[in-house]
Ligand SMILES: Nc1ncnc2c1ncn2[C@@H]1O[C@H](COP(=O)(O)OP(=O)(O)OP(=O)(O)O)[C@@H](O)[C@H]1O
């Protein structure tokens with residue numbers, strides 16, 4: 001394989017991996033607090049449709065429109081997550097049920113499709129799209145230029161967020177308390193940490209990131225809206241968190257690996273490499289099996305780091 | 320009354336530090352506390368004493384904001400306060416060391432201590448400074464902890480030290496200690512008491528909970544006794560006696576010798592002649608009852624070859640053939656180093672072998688290796704011809720190993736399962752309880768009711784989840800389950816940790832009874848009094864090996880204490896009478 005091809009594969013891996021990074025980080029934060037959010041797919045779709053709608057409505061300079069659109073997409077995701085937080089933390093509905101219900105409610109043939117219809121944005125061609133920003137003119141450097149310095153703002157944002165979340169988790173007090181809440185809410189409570197608040201905040205922020213991840217599809221990858229266009233990315237994001245052992249750095253790599261596998265078929269075709277397409281479409285699933293098998297070896301299991309209270313509501317008086 | 324308490328001198332003004340008035344707390348099916356009054360003065364150590372399930376922890380959890388009382392009021396320094404959460408309690412300067420550890424297992428000691436604290440570095444954590452402070456504290460107070468260690472790697476005793484360090488670090492003005500000594504060695508207890516006395520002298524108020532009468536009398540200024548959620552009375556420790564306390568606790572007198580043996584009143588070797596061993600009235604009643612050992616329908620395996628079998632009196636039988644033989648066992652600990660190093664021991668049928676030692680010397684790893692929970696790196700563990708080393712817990716159970724683990728909440732019960740389910744956990748395949756794979760509920764109910772009654776497990780119903788039981792009652796539940804089986808060898812870690820005096824007596828009697836049936840009993844205990852009261856032979860474990868053997872009758876606490884500290888006995892250890900009369 002020549003260098004060009006390798007660079008092309010990596011660049012498209014990053015493009016396809018970025019929504020996974022964003023949504024995955026969001027899920028990671030929620031799960032670290034002990035809340036399993038299976039509504040990610042629904043939240044991504046709401047982010048995608050909201051972001052696209054806002055970008056179609058607003059006038060003004062393109063960058064400003066896109067920033068507002070991104071913010072509104074995050075708000076849409078956050079509102080959805082707030083519903084999940086209320087149901088699973090306050091009302092203590094089973095978290096799996098609540099998350100699934102949200103995905104069904106917002107997903108394909110649900111609220112996001114309905115919004116698309118009501119807003120009449122289906123089939124519209126987008127007026128704005130995030131474009132690549134050549135940082136410091138370094139994009140021309142061979143190999144690393146296109147990979148590191150010639151990406152769209154979402155990608156830079158996702159890198160910043162990975163660093164931020166890692167720093168937050170392992171270096172800040174709030175991050176430490178978050179890990180304690182996810183691991184042993186009772187101990188955290190005994191130390192005066194507000195378990196409910198931590199869970200609400202991180203679930204909601206997680207939803208905002210899922211909304212952003214969804215908006216990446218309609219604002220960056222291709223500026224159009226079609227029903228269910230995230231095509232399961234939300235579910236891959238949830239799986240990624242497990243594969244990453246709840247660590248943001250590993251999550252970034254995992255997301256790009258999945259991104260590469262999902263896009264390899266097109267990229268190779270575009271470069272004239274002939275391979276059976278069935279092979280490529282099965283790659284992500286093959287990879288899932290391989291990673292799961294790896295994760296279940298003894299060594300990996302000892303370090304795996306599942307938050308011990310994941311999915312379990314906390315009730316102080318039931319000690 | 321006040322004139323006799325040393326606390327009087329330290330009281331600054333007339334207002335107590337803490338007053339709790341008419342505290343009532345109900346749970347579904349039980350009234351844990353019923354109109355309890357309790358107060359603590361600045362500079363005093365006030366002990367709460369009472370049976371398992373009396374409501375001690377609940378009262379203190381109300382104070383710490385874990386439970387909302389159904390009635391009653393709390394005043395701190397004279398003014399009424401509402402404590403709605405632990406955060407409120409902490410704000411009011413209240414600290415609590417809980418009966419069950421409140422530690423985050425995946426975090427380091429320093430991180431656990433730092434939880435909820437302000438940091439000198441604003442939003443950032445400050446592990447360096449916290450570790451430094453921990454080191455200082457552990458030096459000042461002789462509480463050895465490594466700030467970098469992860470909690471899950473620590474022994475129970477070490478974890479308890481972390482809890483104490485956590486409380487010291489916060490400098491609370493009112494400190495609640497819910498059974499802090501249950502998992503400490505005598506030396507550690509002395510150190511802790513020195514710390515507590517110093518804190519009291521500094522004008523802090525302390526609430527202390529313990530089942531060990533000697534500790535209670537030695538440490539407290541005043542003692543409040545609870546029984547079944549009611550306050551029986553408060554008395555100055557200086558004028559209280561052991562008998563008086565226990566009588567208040569259970570509502571009637573216990574035969575004197577029980578108390579002497581179980582509360583470690585005797586220095587040196589307790590007198591253990593069988594004629595002296597009059598079972599308590601409760602134990603007698605139960606022993607004469609039918610179907611004690613297993614539920615109706617399960618045949619009790621007759622065990623021949625042991626003269627005392629069937630007598631059930633608890634007299635030591637002449638030790639029979641070796642049941643459990645451990646040879647050159649080496650087991651790696653969680654931190655990668657060998658925790659058990661070439662250890663050998665033997666347990667015969669009809670004897671109780673006690674392993675004494677300071678916690679963290681490999682006892683936990685030894686127990687886990689025998690139980691099949693930890694794979695030894697070399698050596699063998701043979702139970703009557705079957706090699707257990709490297710096997711599973713199921714293999715041990717199949718050949719007749721009974722096991723009561725050290726950390727019961729984690730390894731011994733499923734907290735969300737009901738009392739009945741927990742009692743059945745390992746027996747559910749028994750023909751008496753299941754037919755064609757389906758559980759037979761009638762038999763099960765009878766069996767469980769029997770156990771709950773004979774072991775006096777205080778639970779509202781058989782269906783209550785195990786986590787709602789009081790600490791001591793969870794212990795009793797596991798003991799009931801393991802003792803109701805008919806094991807060939809019984810391995811018990813910390814048999815009576817956290818169990819009240821009367822119930823401890825009962826469990827000891829049951830262990831002696833098992834010995835009388837010819838069962839080989841191996842107990843691992845950090846409570847030297849207990850080992851000396853129970854064991855026929857004492858093996859002292861130090862740094863992963865048996866450093867010496869002692870006969871309880873021929874040894875003193877001091878000589879065993881020396882071995883526990885790593886001093887080898889000079890003459891070859893007096894093996895003592897292998898077969899105690
Ligand atoms: N969360 C809960 N839900 C239901 N019942 C409970 C709960 N906590 C305690 N109880 C019940 O309240 C009673 C008092 O329990 P508590 O833990 O206060 O006893 P204790 O005096 O501390 O006993 P121990 O010496 O065994 O620790 C017990 O009957 C217990 O079963």
Ligand SMILES: [Mg+2]
Nearest residue numbers: 376418789790
């Ligand atoms: Mg208690």
